Amino acid sequence: MAKVVPLFSGSKGNSYYIGSSGKGIIIDAGRSCKQIENAMSINGLDMRNIEAIFITHEHTDHCSALKVLASRYETPVFASKGTLRELERTEKLSNRFKTNVIENEIALSDMLIKRINTSHDAAESCCYQVTTADDKKAIIATDLGIMTDEVRNGIITSDFAVIESNHDIELLKNGIYPYYLKNRILSNKGHLSNESCAKELPEFVKNGTLRIMLGHLSRENNTPELALTTALNALNSCNMKRNVDFILEVVSEETNGKAVIF
Numbered sequence: 001m002a003k004v005v006p007l008f009s010g011s012k013g014n015s016y017y018i019g020s021s022g023k024g025i026i027i028d029a030g031r032s033c034k035q036i037e038n039a040m041s042i043n044g045l046d047m048r049n050i051e052a053i054f055i056t057h058e059h060t061d062h063c064s065a066l067k068v069l070a071s072r073y074e075t076p077v078f079a080s081k082g083t084l085r086e087l088e089r090t091e092k093l094s095n096r097f098k099t100n101v102i103e104n105e106i107a108l109s110d111m112l113i114k115r116i117n118t119s120h121d122a123a124e125s126c127c128y129q130v131t132t133a134d135d136k137k138a139i140i141a142t143d144l145g146i147m148t149d150e151v152r153n154g155i156i157t158s159d160f161a162v163i164e165s166n167h168d169i170e171l172l173k174n175g176i177y178p179y180y181l182k183n184r185i186l187s188n189k190g191h192l193s194n195e196s197c198a199k200e201l202p203e204f205v206k207n208g209t210l211r212i213m214l215g216h217l218s219r220e221n222n223t224p225e226l227a228l229t230t231a232l233n234a235l236n237s238c239n240m241k242r243n244v245d246f247i248l249e250v251v252s253e254e255t256n257g258k259a260v261i262f
Contacts, residue, residue, distance in 0.1 A: 002111075002132035003259040004140075004160060007031075007039040009215045009251040013061050016140050016162070017045055018130045023109045026053045026069075027128055027140050030061040033068035039255040047073050051109050054102070055079040056143060057122035058086040070097050078102045080115065082124025116154045119145035121189040129154045136160075136262050142216040144192040147200055155200075156207040160262040162251060165198070165214035165231065166191035167221035175221050191216070194227050198234035205235065205246045211262060215251040224250040 005017040013030035040047055053075050055063050070077050076098040087093040105114040110133035118125045120143045129139040139154050142164040155161045172182055185191050214227045228250050242248055
């Protein structure tokens with residue numbers, strides 16, 4: 001039986017564990033090495049049992065611990081060709097590490113990891129869908145900019161999904177961020193808003209994605225309560241009831257010791 005353990009989510013850093021109580025993988029490593037080791041330990045996990053680290057893109061909140069983790073545990077790193085090139089250019093990795101380009105999908109241990117391209121202001125960003133030994137699927141889909149058909153199909157075919165609900169548009173527009181940064185976040189290469197995320201949810205539930213978590217919330221331009229309310233309003237308007245027709249939660253900024261079994 002496989003599980004997803006959200007280790008970190010949000011502006012300060014992002015990292016998720018997917019696997020069993022034994023072997024597994026990490027998707028993104030956006031905090032310090034020590035913080036990730038501690039979060040793993042809190043959840044009864046050990047970095048020495050990590051088969052590989054999969055990186056979605058080169059932004060610091062997704063890879064800040066990568067160099068130390070990959071070196072300390074000699075863990076293979078997988079990412080798109082563009083992401084690996086950018087990680088090496090910015091010295092977040094070097095060619096002495098065990099790096100691997102993932103073009104489409106790769107079998108690792110008893111899991112199949114599929115790369116799905118995303119719309120984000122990075123070299124070659126992606127998200128990952130993981131299929132477990134019992135044919136259950138989980139997807140971590142953040143830093144989306146827009147919901148593309150490719151990502152949408154990945155979510156619809158998954159049993160469990162973390163979906164970006166980064167910001168409230170009005171909070172962002174009226175907030176303290178400089179104009180250029182607001183435009184970046186609101187662009188098709190930026191981040192998915194609460195509203196954009198929420199309007200997709202009824203179709204996901206209708207197609208069988210019944211366990212959903214809202215992730216990568218902005219600390220400055222969002223709140224967990226606002227993201228959750230926006231999502232529930234969209235679902236309730238389609239006569240879908242929480243904990244009856246679907247399970248919906250918000251990913252904690254830091255691990256709360258809870259795993260999602262799927």
